[in-house]
Amino acid sequence: MLIMKPRILNGMMICGTESEMRYCDIGELHKDFHLGTNTTIDFIMDQYDSGFLLELCRRTAQIVYKDIYQQLQQGNSAVLIEHLQYYLDREGGVFDIKTVQDEISVNVSKCPMLSHITSNGETLSPNIGDFLSDFYGSWGENTPFIISVDYTYPEESYCIYIRRYYAS
Amino acid sequence: MLPSDHFVRMYNELFKMLAESEHSQEGLKKYWMWISRPNDSNQGLGSYIKVNGFQGMFEYWDHIKFEENCDMDMNITDEYFELKMHKCPSLSKNLDNDAGLCLQYCEHCAGWIHPIIRKHGFFPVYDIISPTEPRCHFRAYKDRELAVAFSLQARKLWDPYDDLINV
Numbered sequence: 001m002l003i004m005k006p007r008i009l010n011g012m013m014i015c016g017t018e019s020e021m022r023y024c025d026i027g028e029l030h031k032d033f034h035l036g037t038n039t040t041i042d043f044i045m046d047q048y049d050s051g052f053l054l055e056l057c058r059r060t061a062q063i064v065y066k067d068i069y070q071q072l073q074q075g076n077s078a079v080l081i082e083h084l085q086y087y088l089d090r091e092g093g094v095f096d097i098k099t100v101q102d103e104i105s106v107n108v109s110k111c112p113m114l115s116h117i118t119s120n121g122e123t124l125s126p127n128i129g130d131f132l133s134d135f136y137g138s139w140g141e142n143t144p145f146i147i148s149v150d151y152t153y154p155e156e157s158y159c160i161y162i163r164r165y166y167a168s
Numbered sequence: 169m170l171p172s173d174h175f176v177r178m179y180n181e182l183f184k185m186l187a188e189s190e191h192s193q194e195g196l197k198k199y200w201m202w203i204s205r206p207n208d209s210n211q212g213l214g215s216y217i218k219v220n221g222f223q224g225m226f227e228y229w230d231h232i233k234f235e236e237n238c239d240m241d242m243n244i245t246d247e248y249f250e251l252k253m254h255k256c257p258s259l260s261k262n263l264d265n266d267a268g269l270c271l272q273y274c275e276h277c278a279g280w281i282h283p284i285i286r287k288h289g290f291f292p293v294y295d296i297i298s299p300t301e302p303r304c305h306f307r308a309y310k311d312r313e314l315a316v317a318f319s320l321q322a323r324k325l326w327d328p329y330d331d332l333i334n335v
Contacts, residue, residue: 066266087174
């Protein structure tokens with residue numbers, strides 16, 4: 001169980017946990033930002049290409065979330081799991097996390113992002129699956145983990161697999 | 169899922185990528201226009217303005233103020249609608265971003281909002297004040313001459329489509 005301890009940073013109240021998540025928001029949610037993600041994916045695929053989308057996901061996963069990525073590079077997936085658990089829970093997602101040997105699976109049976117887009121009458125971007133794979137997959141690059149997403153368009157569920165591998 | 173709380177940090181990276189690309193300003197404008205269009209319909213800003221004018225602007229941003237945890241004040245007079253942002257949560261998050269701030273970050277607000285304001289017959293004036301301070305000052309006027317007069321007081325005016333010049 002996470003123990004949340006509000007603290008002040010740059011004049012804003014944010015939460016803290018025993019593990020001190022780098023970004024940890026509290027307060028109201030503006031879920032319409034999910035519509036922005038969906039629209040942005042469509043824009044990139046219309047005006048640019050899949051390489052541009054991958055680069056955006058890579059920058060976000062590896063630079064914006066530098067702390068999570070650095071922990072993964074050091075072989076620690078706990079910070080990523082804590083992040084997923086906190087934000088899926090904060091946004092009302094339905095999910096469960098299982099660990100079997102060297103594989104952690106995060107089964108998201110109702111994704112808050114995907115369900116918010118569809119409940120607002122918007123069509124999921126046909127490239128939403130690429131976005132999920134690129135975003136989560138980027139966290140695994142050059143780390144001891146392979147991170148993949150099993151998603152079938154246009155469902156609102158998917159499963160994230162975080163597999164630790166060892167050099168043979 | 170990218171948490172809705174963190175969309176603005178991805179947004180910030182996108183602006184950097186667009187700004188770094190060939191025809192950077194054109195790329196940014198295309199993106200702003202792309203995100204502006206859906207906000208002019210459905211339950212977006214445009215639908216509020218279409219029904220209630222200044223009051224519609226107030227209602228739209230009142231909803232945003234709550235959901236985005238903004239520290240801001242709004243005011244309506246006979247001549248203009250005014251929004252004074254004292255602590256922008258969006259820029260604040262990007263000032264607290266391991267990837268660093270895109271110095272063009274604040275430009276996107278006018279980029280998507282101004283086309284909607286103009287479409288409904290008003291003249292927007294957006295004072296960024298500073299791209300590294302999470303505050304700004306926005307007014308939408310009925311009268312172009314009053315808008316131009318107010319714009320002369322701006323510390324960092326951002327008028328991406330030359331709305332105060334081209335009518």
